[in-house]
Amino acid sequence: MKCCSRLNFDVKQSANLLTGMKLNPHMLRAYWFHVIPQRFQFSCRRWASKRSKAVNNNTWIVNENDLRKYSPAYKLEGEHELYMVQQQHERSKVRFQKLPLHENVQQGLYKNFPEIRYCTPVQMRIIRAFLMNRFSFMVRGWNGSGKSFSGLLAALSMYHEFMDKFSSVTNHGCQVLIVVPNKNLAQQYQARVEKLVSGEPLQEPLQKVSQVLEVSLFRIEEVKRNLPFILIADYRDLERLKKLNHPILGQILTNLKTIVFDESDLYIPTEGRQRRLSAPEPRTSSTSLSSFIHLCREHSMSSKTNNDLSEKERQTKMKNGTWLPSLIFISATNSWPCADYVGSKVTNQLGVIGINRKFQPYWNLNCSSKIQHFLIEATRDQRSDSLRMEDVKYEYAREPNLHFSIGDAPLFYENVEMSADMFVNLIRKTLLELYKDHRVKLAPKKNILIIIPKEFDVSWFCEKYQRIGTSLLRSFECYPLKGEGIPESHEQKQIAYVANASEIRGVYLPEVSHVFHLWSTLSAASYLHIAGRTGYLHKNGMVFNFLLPEFLRSQDFESLNCSRSALLVLQRIGVRPHRFFEEK
Numbered sequence: 001m002k003c004c005s006r007l008n009f010d011v012k013q014s015a016n017l018l019t020g021m022k023l024n025p026h027m028l029r030a031y032w033f034h035v036i037p038q039r040f041q042f043s044c045r046r047w048a049s050k051r052s053k054a055v056n057n058n059t060w061i062v063n064e065n066d067l068r069k070y071s072p073a074y075k076l077e078g079e080h081e082l083y084m085v086q087q088q089h090e091r092s093k094v095r096f097q098k099l100p101l102h103e104n105v106q107q108g109l110y111k112n113f114p115e116i117r118y119c120t121p122v123q124m125r126i127i128r129a130f131l132m133n134r135f136s137f138m139v140r141g142w143n144g145s146g147k148s149f150s151g152l153l154a155a156l157s158m159y160h161e162f163m164d165k166f167s168s169v170t171n172h173g174c175q176v177l178i179v180v181p182n183k184n185l186a187q188q189y190q191a192r193v194e195k196l197v198s199g200e201p202l203q204e205p206l207q208k209v210s211q212v213l214e215v216s217l218f219r220i221e222e223v224k225r226n227l228p229f230i231l232i233a234d235y236r237d238l239e240r241l242k243k244l245n246h247p248i249l250g251q252i253l254t255n256l257k258t259i260v261f262d263e264s265d266l267y268i269p270t271e272g273r274q275r276r277l278s279a280p281e282p283r284t285s286s287t288s289l290s291s292f293i294h295l296c297r298e299h300s301m302s303s304k305t306n307n308d309l310s311e312k313e314r315q316t317k318m319k320n321g322t323w324l325p326s327l328i329f330i331s332a333t334n335s336w337p338c339a340d341y342v343g344s345k346v347t348n349q350l351g352v353i354g355i356n357r358k359f360q361p362y363w364n365l366n367c368s369s370k371i372q373h374f375l376i377e378a379t380r381d382q383r384s385d386s387l388r389m390e391d392v393k394y395e396y397a398r399e400p401n402l403h404f405s406i407g408d409a410p411l412f413y414e415n416v417e418m419s420a421d422m423f424v425n426l427i428r429k430t431l432l433e434l435y436k437d438h439r440v441k442l443a444p445k446k447n448i449l450i451i452i453p454k455e456f457d458v459s460w461f462c463e464k465y466q467r468i469g470t471s472l473l474r475s476f477e478c479y480p481l482k483g484e485g486i487p488e489s490h491e492q493k494q495i496a497y498v499a500n501a502s503e504i505r506g507v508y509l510p511e512v513s514h515v516f517h518l519w520s521t522l523s524a525a526s527y528l529h530i531a532g533r534t535g536y537l538h539k540n541g542m543v544f545n546f547l548l549p550e551f552l553r554s555q556d557f558e559s560l561n562c563s564r565s566a567l568l569v570l571q572r573i574g575v576r577p578h579r580f581f582e583e584k
């Protein structure tokens, strides 16, 4: 497997690079410098080992997970590496002050996020690598390990540094583009920027620091006049602008230094067997990362004076990514197939943070052990017309190879109204069960999240069932997540956030401990993100999945039966569902 081709790197810079990746240079010691006299390769070990010595005698691989093995302190312990991956979720002993963030950002963090003091290991790596701004890299870390947050801190730090260096008269243009998959996440980024800079004497209006790109005629004109330093854009909007060949794209791309693709596995097309192995969400056919990157290349190329170069030199530079802004791919479900694609088709300078291939051999997916999953099948009793809930009996799929293709056939609900009614009843019954005396410790303390399938309109759902719960005190006010940001007034109330599965990717919902999910996906990656809305920073969480076989249609279900298909999805992320009802 080719991960990415070689990166010609000045050896003098390698120590910097390693420090940036939080790797102590002493690990390299003489051995490493002997092996890499001129070149430095940031790539996958297996690929390099396949190449013949003649071709490859002076390249080596740096995957931060592998490199630790060469540290003098390294001891071979059973699941050491697996443990390292888990560690990424926990807070380290390193404070944000120790990181090379601009002092204004440090202050904003200190004042407005008093609960955030220590960074997680993955945040440390992202911030250092981001601020070096020398190479593209891909990050995989647990849901809720603070990846997006650290990316934003680094971007703001870049902004302040720029403003210190050049006067505010200098037009900075758009230097950081943050690409997100949904409007909820875009609003969350913007709200975080506003919170981070609040109370700070800004050198220019907030509009010029960061803005969400909205593709309506009036709004686009506004953005055009006031191009912000950090632009947050929905990927679908960028696609639309690209199709229209809109001149604003040219303006955005000209000064760009960094592009952050949040939830990047959604945009990276991995095809065929690899796609099925990593079990991603179904994509719309219009997604075309490489053509977007090509556009970036062309723009940054035309903005630089390079008339002296011959056509051949231009082609080589285009190919090896010299004219690209640094690309940062962040997601909890980035996998080796993703790194493989980006390494071969987009840039040949790709670093990887947190992707440990060895212990997650197929799909690289893994769920936090602090989240409990329940899989409950509901059927209607024809005689009494009452609902019957039952834990799905666990069975292990011994030969999952046979079922790799699960998730390829579309899944849809028949009779939306009836299934919504049943779903709400199921939530009520579950809450009732949770508030029983012997379980009350497990009951939700504050907010809950309700995930409904794509066929259900969230506004319709919230209007129909305004409050869901068991009694007035123990009920939750429904609030649709439609990309409008979460109001602060929610702090006093108990809220049931309602969203479609595709709209909650990457969104942080405060104090959500329970997720109620009307089964809506056959993709393990998608399920991991649904479950990941709870259990932030290794906190406890519960996910209740409800199956309504009566209304659920999919070819995969027909061939495998409904509960078994759902179990296979859970199996793909290494989860065995807990029993919710006591055995009689």
Ligand SMILES: Nc1ncnc2c1ncn2[C@@H]1O[C@H](COP(=O)(O)OP(=O)(O)OP(=O)(O)O)[C@@H](O)[C@H]1O
Pocket (backbone or CB within 6 Å): 091, 115, 116, 117, 118, 119, 120, 123, 141, 142, 143, 144, 145, 146, 147, 148, 149, 150, 331, 332, 505, 506, 507, 508, 532, 536, 537
């Ligand atoms: N070091 C930290 N200590 C405490 N809380 C933190 C820390 N870093 C981030 N957080 C909090 O955790 C929340 C989630 O962070 P963020 O959305 O960046 O996670 P993520 O890894 O991107 O999650 P996902 O994979 O779901 O997108 C943030 O809103 C922030 O309030």
